[in-house]
Amino acid sequence: MYITKIIYKNYRNIEYAEIKPDREVNVFQGFNAQGKTNLLEGIYYFACGKSFRGACDRELVRIGQDEGSVTICFSDEERERTHEVRLFSGERKLCFKEGIKISRMSDFIGVFRAVLFSPEHLSIIKDGPGERRNFCDIAISQIYPAYMAALSTYKKLLTQRNALLKEPETVGFYDLIHVISLQMAKEAAFISAHRDRYIKRLHGHVEHLIYNMTGGMEKVKLSYETLLGEDEYVRLLTGNIEKEIMAKTTLYGIQKDDISVTLNGLDSRVYASQGQQRSIALAMKVAEGEISNEICGEYPVFLFDDIMSELDKNRKAFILTGLYDKQVIITGCDDIRTGKIFNVSNGSVLL
Ligand SMILES: Nc1ncnc2c1ncn2[C@@H]1O[C@H](COP(=O)(O)OP(=O)(O)OP(=O)(O)O)[C@@H](O)[C@H]1O
């Protein structure tokens, strides 16, 4: 899959830009605060349905304007496609597929697939379990739309259950919580099985990548904690209600899970160096792209924001070689002389 054209209008600090990326390596170069990450954010919007930097839609509209938009044209094995999102300072966004309005952004997810790596992704290794769950949730959603639907149902049920646990005097409380718990257990088992399968697959790729990157010196192990079946979730969610009333929240379920990442047997969050952490996070992203290709039959577009700064020469070369013949868009990399170079200055893009 590759992008043929992107048009930005009043998006962040970009008044207007039209970019035609090359099929292989593309580099966005420029000084700080010129709009390089904004350009990638606009592309990744179509892969995950929101800003990867946690901004809300109205913050993406150029300050002082009422409306902004991003249009992306891309080709997959079947055909050329056009997706557009129009963002407003005061109203909800509008999404278009081939010019036809769609009601939900989720209709985009899985059609345009991209893998993004930015400095914030170091948090996959450095921070708490939420970051790792988020990583695998976005990755799995892009390849299995049913997973995203299950996750969204589960989150709604969890919100209801938590609200109910704060009001145990509600009429019919026990019946209600029982019904919600059974529904949640079904979704939880589905989600947990998918996560476990995905992490096993990811592990195979990451272990191999890091092993080769370090000449066999570093061995990474990824594993999903904790795979449970529906019966076990039913038991946990129906058997601890008094404890949960005391805690005023749901104490069990897939919202508590973690992915363990060890390097040579030690917890990488605590023991790995900054460069090692970055290498593992990056390898997880490259592996995400490999799995996407295995399942969908085509590579996604790789978006790399400022990734090279903490990698030594050998690791850098290893990553770039592995990305040969895939579409890659990299920012902030002065030492890359290959590919199509775009200069980004004050929101304008020049070839
Ligand atoms: N809604 C907006 N309207 C106008 N300008 C905005 C908006 N949102 C962000 N900006 C501006 O965009 C610029 C930042 O762009 P961006 O993060 O893409 O920079 P960058 O080129 O990636 O820089 P760096 O090399 O430091 O990462 C900032 O100057 C910021 O003020």
Ligand SMILES: [Mg+2]
């Ligand atoms: Mg940036």
